Amino acid sequence: MTTRRRLVRVPASSANLGPGFDVFAAALALHVEVEVIETGRFAVETKLDIARDRRNLCVRGFARLHSPEGFTFRIRSAVPLSGGLGSSAAAYTAGVLAAAHIFELQEDVLGHVAELEGHPDNAAAALLGGFVIVTGGGEVARFEAPAGLEAVIVVPRAAVRTAVARRALPAQVPIADAVANVGRGALLTLGLSTGDFSLVGRGLHDRLHQPYRAHLFPQSMALLERARELGAIGATISGAGPTVLFWTQADATDAVVGRLRREAAGWADVLRAPFESQGADVREL
Numbered sequence: 001m002t003t004r005r006r007l008v009r010v011p012a013s014s015a016n017l018g019p020g021f022d023v024f025a026a027a028l029a030l031h032v033e034v035e036v037i038e039t040g041r042f043a044v045e046t047k048l049d050i051a052r053d054r055r056n057l058c059v060r061g062f063a064r065l066h067s068p069e070g071f072t073f074r075i076r077s078a079v080p081l082s083g084g085l086g087s088s089a090a091a092y093t094a095g096v097l098a099a100a101h102i103f104e105l106q107e108d109v110l111g112h113v114a115e116l117e118g119h120p121d122n123a124a125a126a127l128l129g130g131f132v133i134v135t136g137g138g139e140v141a142r143f144e145a146p147a148g149l150e151a152v153i154v155v156p157r158a159a160v161r162t163a164v165a166r167r168a169l170p171a172q173v174p175i176a177d178a179v180a181n182v183g184r185g186a187l188l189t190l191g192l193s194t195g196d197f198s199l200v201g202r203g204l205h206d207r208l209h210q211p212y213r214a215h216l217f218p219q220s221m222a223l224l225e226r227a228r229e230l231g232a233i234g235a236t237i238s239g240a241g242p243t244v245l246f247w248t249q250a251d252a253t254d255a256v257v258g259r260l261r262r263e264a265a266g267w268a269d270v271l272r273a274p275f276e277s278q279g280a281d282v283r284e285l
């Protein structure tokens with residue numbers, strides 16, 4: 001019998017991008033890699049501090065389409081786990097894609113991952129790469145980052161659980177805040193599509209989620225407020241936080257990284273995380 005074996009590589013992602021709560025996301029060049037091998041025994045092999053049984057997110061993704069019995073999952077990841085970088089969407093995506101590829105199933109991979117996650121933004125960026133706009137109705141539009149736009153992430157060591165951050169949101173928001181976010185989201189989209197970084201910077205403000213979650217990551221919010229002073233175009237809480245995404249112009253990125261490293265000393269790590277055009281990829285080994 002031929003041993004079936006697949007290598008799946010899925011990018012991290014930053015969701016919301018300021019005004020686009022549950023709507024905007026971008027893929028980042030930090031990756032989860034999963035080898036799925038038909039060894040005849042179920043196992044999860046990894047050096048990461050994650051579940052090694054059927055609760056593992058990659059296994060749960062796989063199990064959506066086929067029993068993981070008889071398969072070994074070898075998991076590596078460069079995606080920090082403290083929150084906000086789409087690691088769970090990447091893991092689910094890897095599992096669903098591996099099963100779909102091995103068993104030659106024509107499946108709505110995005111639909112499966114969005115259901116597992118409860119929201120589709122990270123899932124769409126992980127699957128498709130680039131920047132994505134998703135709607136509640138399941139529509140997705142994808143586009144490339146403009147040339148010269150870069151990203152730096154500040155990753156606090158203290159984790160925040162997405163479920164906790166979602167519970168911090170109100171059931172209703174003032175109409176003025178909703179209107180403000182529509183305006184900012186439009187500026188951001190226009191800025192990204194025309195490569196106008198001044199519009200991008202003006203489009204990064206949010207009134208729908210960051211203010212309600214600020215108490216969960218006060219140091220992240222305090223640093224975010226100083227993004228311009230630190231030389232960035234602006235900054236957004238990445239997904240449900242606590243990671244912060246600093247948006248930079250390529251010629252300023254080194255200086256911003258240096259300043260952020262000084263500011264983050266002792267409580268967070270600073271990483272370059274270029275925007276990633278390539279979405280999830282499966283290879284037969």
Ligand code: HSE
Nearest residue numbers: 015021022121239240
């Ligand atoms: N849009 C989601 C949220 C992303 O902000 O809750 C979670 O990663």
